[in-house]
Amino acid sequence: MSKFSQFFASEWEKSQPREHGGITAWSYSRLAKWETCPRSAYYEYVQKRGTGEKSPALLRGLAAHAECAAIYEGKPPKVKDAILSREWRDTLVGQRADWFPDLEAELQVAYNAEWQRRKWFDPDVVFRCAFDGIAYSDRSSMVIYEHKTGKVYNTHKDQAELYACVAHRMTPEANHVVVNIQYLDLPASRPKTVHSWTAAELMVGHEGKPLINKWIAKANAMMADRDFPMRAGPQCRYCQFRGENGGPCGIWS
Numbered sequence: 001m002s003k004f005s006q007f008f009a010s011e012w013e014k015s016q017p018r019e020h021g022g023i024t025a026w027s028y029s030r031l032a033k034w035e036t037c038p039r040s041a042y043y044e045y046v047q048k049r050g051t052g053e054k055s056p057a058l059l060r061g062l063a064a065h066a067e068c069a070a071i072y073e074g075k076p077p078k079v080k081d082a083i084l085s086r087e088w089r090d091t092l093v094g095q096r097a098d099w100f101p102d103l104e105a106e107l108q109v110a111y112n113a114e115w116q117r118r119k120w121f122d123p124d125v126v127f128r129c130a131f132d133g134i135a136y137s138d139r140s141s142m143v144i145y146e147h148k149t150g151k152v153y154n155t156h157k158d159q160a161e162l163y164a165c166v167a168h169r170m171t172p173e174a175n176h177v178v179v180n181i182q183y184l185d186l187p188a189s190r191p192k193t194v195h196s197w198t199a200a201e202l203m204v205g206h207e208g209k210p211l212i213n214k215w216i217a218k219a220n221a222m223m224a225d226r227d228f229p230m231r232a233g234p235q236c237r238y239c240q241f242r243g244e245n246g247g248p249c250g251i252w253s
């Protein structure tokens with residue numbers, strides 16, 4: 001961006017209102033968006049702007065998730081319009097059989113500020129998380145299945161860590177929490193997608209305190225933000241709030 005554009009972007013930013021509330025509840029995706037560009041998080045989660053339209057990639061991802069959930073729930077596969085490969089369908093059927101009857105699909109969990117479990121839309125909810133698949137039985141490990149379409153990103157391991165922390169809060173007797181990230185557009189046999197944490201790592205993994213405290217500190221920083229600065233980067237190209245895309249952000253004007 002030229003200095004000229006930077007100047008006007010800065011002036012435009014100064015003209016934006018500062019007297020507003022912040023983000024009142026967090027999730028991994030909210031935090032990731034805020035860390036990438038606080039201003040885009042402000043538009044989406046404070047001002048609740050957005051076209052409401054779902055991109056083809058998002059629609060495909062939603063359909064793939066629904067297909068995975070149906071398999072975990074033992075519903076007959078709809079081969080017509082299926083997004084999953086035969087290999088993935090077989091893999092998920094095998095996971096259901098392996099954990100039956102303990103594998104739960106699309107489990108939504110929500111907590112209040114005192115970290116007490118709440119219903120998804122309760123007014124005092126400050127954290128939400130949805131597990132694509134989660135299982136725990138009398139085995140020592142708890143397993144989480146996270147389904148992804150599209151590319152592999154390093155940040156997915158961060159999401160896995162948060163999900164492991166939350167799962168361990170739900171089931172503290174688990175000795176291990178395993179998060180298996182399943183990239184549905186890659187072969188089901190693709191390795192290096194399984195991350196695991198011991199109970200000790202989860203209990204004292206952040207300066208001698210529970211690892212989830214690291215995430216709560218990040219979330220508190222996000223929820224305390226009232227400035228929401230613009231942060232230009234490669235994500236601007238596809239940002240729905242960019243001026244050239246019909247949005248309010250003038251950083252590239």
Ligand code: SF4
Binds near residue numbers: 039231232241242
């Ligand atoms: S265009 Fe870039 S700087 Fe502006 S809101 Fe989007 S991501 Fe942030």
